[in-house]
Amino acid sequence: MKRVKLSLTPGIEVEFVDRELALKKVEEWAERSTRLPKVVFGPEGCGKTAWLRQSAVLLKELGFHVIYVDPLRKYFEAYTDVKEVARRLADAAAKTLGVAEIKLASLVIDLADELIRRRKRKIAILADDVFQAIGLGEAAKYVKALLGIIEYPPRSVEAIVVVVATSEGVTRREIGRHRWADLLPMWNLPKEGFKQLYDQIPGEKPSFEKVWRATGGNPHLLGELYEAKWDVGIVVDKLVERKRLAPGFTAKWRPWLEKAVEDPDALWSPDAPMELIDELEARNLIVYLLSERDSRLWAGEPPPERDAELGIGRRVAWQTPLHREAVRRALGA
Numbered sequence: 001m002k003r004v005k006l007s008l009t010p011g012i013e014v015e016f017v018d019r020e021l022a023l024k025k026v027e028e029w030a031e032r033s034t035r036l037p038k039v040v041f042g043p044e045g046c047g048k049t050a051w052l053r054q055s056a057v058l059l060k061e062l063g064f065h066v067i068y069v070d071p072l073r074k075y076f077e078a079y080t081d082v083k084e085v086a087r088r089l090a091d092a093a094a095k096t097l098g099v100a101e102i103k104l105a106s107l108v109i110d111l112a113d114e115l116i117r118r119r120k121r122k123i124a125i126l127a128d129d130v131f132q133a134i135g136l137g138e139a140a141k142y143v144k145a146l147l148g149i150i151e152y153p154p155r156s157v158e159a160i161v162v163v164v165a166t167s168e169g170v171t172r173r174e175i176g177r178h179r180w181a182d183l184l185p186m187w188n189l190p191k192e193g194f195k196q197l198y199d200q201i202p203g204e205k206p207s208f209e210k211v212w213r214a215t216g217g218n219p220h221l222l223g224e225l226y227e228a229k230w231d232v233g234i235v236v237d238k239l240v241e242r243k244r245l246a247p248g249f250t251a252k253w254r255p256w257l258e259k260a261v262e263d264p265d266a267l268w269s270p271d272a273p274m275e276l277i278d279e280l281e282a283r284n285l286i287v288y289l290l291s292e293r294d295s296r297l298w299a300g301e302p303p304p305e306r307d308a309e310l311g312i313g314r315r316v317a318w319q320t321p322l323h324r325e326a327v328r329r330a331l332g333a
């Protein structure tokens with residue numbers, strides 16, 4: 001398989017690493033089709049987009065007609081000999097801001113339908129961050145439409161693969177309520193894979209162990225750290241701002257936040273306030289209700305059962321140690 005090139009930060013291009021298990025999963029789906037759309041969620045910056053883009057190439061090499069869209073970035077890739085597909089995607093992407101995103105998201109469904117009508121027998125739809133583009137309220141309906149293509153294709157197909165990725169913890173609840181999708185969590189990169197990425201960063205850098213303990217294997221934060229010249233304090237401050245960790249918030253939840261910073265599983269206790277948990281999930285600070293560490297349930301390597309240093313509990317985890325650090329800083333500790 002040809003490895004895709006990705007831009008980690010504006011100055012650094014990296015080659016796709018690892019994710020062996022997650023790519024194996026895509027191969028399985030290619031063989032057996034996805035009976036339900038696969039909705040993959042996980043920490044922001046853990047590598048969902050990278051994996052989807054690599055999967056697009058993998059599926060192309062397996063003889064699929066592949067449409068990948070990333071509406072928020074107005075980006076698409078079309079691997080098919082039907083020229084019209086790329087043309088219509090380009091038209092949609094060229095529309096004005098606010099229109100293009102929604103157009104791209106809905107167009108993949110029409111184009112998959114069109115490809116099947118044209119007797120293409122192996123079809124893959126990869127939709128990245130669509131829920132943010134169309135609005136969370138539309139997420140369930142969108143998944144239902146994708147399911148429609150799988151269940152009632154306009155002609156018979158040999159194989160169909162449908163995957164959606166999202167960072168939004170809250171969409172999980174919205175979608176989990178129906179049986180229209182198969183939800184699959186993804187975690188940050190495992191240590192060996194992350195090492196391969198770290199090795200691609202040029203110049204002087206802190207020891208691998210140090211970077212691993214700060215990022216917990218999150219590739220996006222590796223890029224941010226590089227940009228901040230490895231100053232952890234700058235990255236944490238930015239997170240505090242981006243997550244709006246203001247005094248009103250920390251004052252309201254101080255005792256619980258202090259417990260959660262020590263051990264995220266504190267939020268699993270029955271008296272932990274649901275309002276706080278929802279808030280931490282909505283701000284993409286924690287992942288709540290972590291699945292059993294059975295690799296069949298995960299897109300790729302599951303996280304460790306528990307890792308106090310990385311902020312991973314059995315059922316609740318900080319998205320990365322730096323996310324936890326941001327809350328700790330906001331608490332003034």
Ligand SMILES: Nc1ncnc2c1ncn2[C@@H]1O[C@H](COP(=O)(O)OP(=O)(O)O)[C@@H](O)[C@H]1O
Binds near residue numbers: 006009014016047048
């Ligand atoms: N498996 C990987 N190999 C190489 N680089 C990766 C990998 N996963 C992520 N990255 C890098 O980290 C960045 C952030 O990952 P991304 O896929 O955008 O995260 P997400 O979509 O989960 O928010 C990517 O732009 C890419 O440069």
Ligand SMILES: [Mg+2]
Binds near residue numbers: 128
């Ligand atoms: Mg992404």
